[in-house]
Amino acid sequence: MSSKALRIHLAPGTVVTVRSSMKAFMGYSLTPDLLSGLRHSGSAALTSMFIASAKSITEMVHPTSRDASSSTKPYFVAYPHQYHFMLDEPEKCQQEKAFLVIVIPVAAWNRRARDAIRKTWGGETVVLGKVVSRFFLLGRVHVDNGSTLPQEELRRESQEHHDLLQADFLDSYYNLTLKTMVMLEWLTARCPGASYAMKTDSDMFVNVHNLVNMLLTAPKHAYMTGRVVRYGAVLREPTSKWFLPEEVFSESHYPPYAMGLGYVFSMDLSQKLIGASRHVEAICIEDVYLGLCLRYLGINLTDPPDYNLFSTWLPFASTRCHWAHVITTILENSEQLLDAWRDFQSMQSC
Known part of the structure; x- marks a missing residue:
């Protein structure tokens, strides 16, 4: 070479x-x-x-x-396509009779983020009498010599925690749409009895109690909510991570979509969105792509009861009461999640 x-x-x-x-x-x-x-x-x-x-x-x-x-x-991804699972938990969702299934896409190498979630909000399995199941979704990374991240380490982690899902697609930022669609396929096949699902990033604080409480009165069909973006402008600056040229998407604004930081949907939407993907070409911006599929289906997003429930920022002087009043908040790293959880757990009243 x-x-x-x-x-x-x-x-x-x-x-x-x-x-x-x-x-x-x-x-x-x-x-x-x-x-x-x-x-x-x-x-x-x-x-x-x-x-x-x-x-x-x-x-x-x-x-x-x-x-x-x-x-x-570069702005389109390989979907629809038949991907296969290298690590799976085929029975767990139905065995637990989950009401809510939370899936966290995370890089295969990021064990620290997975452990932090397991020690904090990811450890909450029964909330307000409802079973919550939680899984991590991983892809695969290949390098020049044909080797991969140590697969045996992931197998041991899977055997210890029984919460890893790993499919054979490239694990990269530009394939988040693939991760999302594979997640929907898995939910359709493995969790038909669940009522709701949530996708959230690995750097998020999640108040599962507030989430379940909201879902107890939420619509059971054709429902998706989160931090809903309406009239979001398409970014045409080539240096932007979210740049899309007009040849890919000619409209100046996106249809409504829920930001990928954390959104919740009724389980029936999994199959509906997969069906829509056969007609809507898959682009690399995953949350926008789901918005395009929802538009194709004629399904409107639902605004949350309080817009601030899905927070996209952490207050400069965050207090313990902040964690009590949100469903999600973006954080900087796993250590910050551990600190936030300690504050949240020590809170007595707000």
Whole structure:
């Protein structure tokens, strides 16, 4: 291989080419040491973590299921497509007779985030008399030498906690739509008896009590709520992580959608959204894509009883009472979640 180029094979048909002439790659400055380290690294996990934590990609070819011009390919994802589970909990949802199923997409390498959630809000399994089941959804990361993140470590974690779902798609930021659609397929197949499901990110505080309390009086069909965005402008600045060119989406504003930080839906929507995906081309912005599918279905999003229940920011001077009045709040890291949970648990009245 030329010393001026490094080809990283992320998945079959998906290759990132890093050239020494590039100034940056995936949000990192491309120094000679970094380029050399990526090329010669003997640590598959280290290289995988570098790729999995990427926020932008300089040059990437995404496999797609439909024809697209070379300029628009990176904005579409390979769905519909038959993905398979490498780790699964096929019976747990029905055995527990879950009322609510919470699924947290998380990078395979991020054990710290999973453990923090298990120790905090993810440990709440019966709330207001309703069973809550919680699972982590992972993808797979491939690197140049064909190896992956240590799969045996994930198997041991799965055997210990019985809460990992891992499918054989590339685990990357640009495949969050795939993760979401695979989640919907899994919910349809494994949790037909549940009433509701929630998708939330791994850096969120979740007040499960408030969530279940809201759902006790929520519609049971054709229902989705969260931080609902209406008249959201399509970003045309190429440097934005959420950039979409007009060739991909010609409208100036998106249809209403629930922000991907955390949204809740009635279980019947899983199958409906999968059906709509056969008619709505899958783009890489997952929450917007679900909004497009809902528009195709003619289903309106429901605003939560209080707009601030799904908080997109953490107050500068957050108090213990803040945690009592929300359903979700975005955090900076797992340590902050542990601190917030201690505050929440020690709260006596608000």
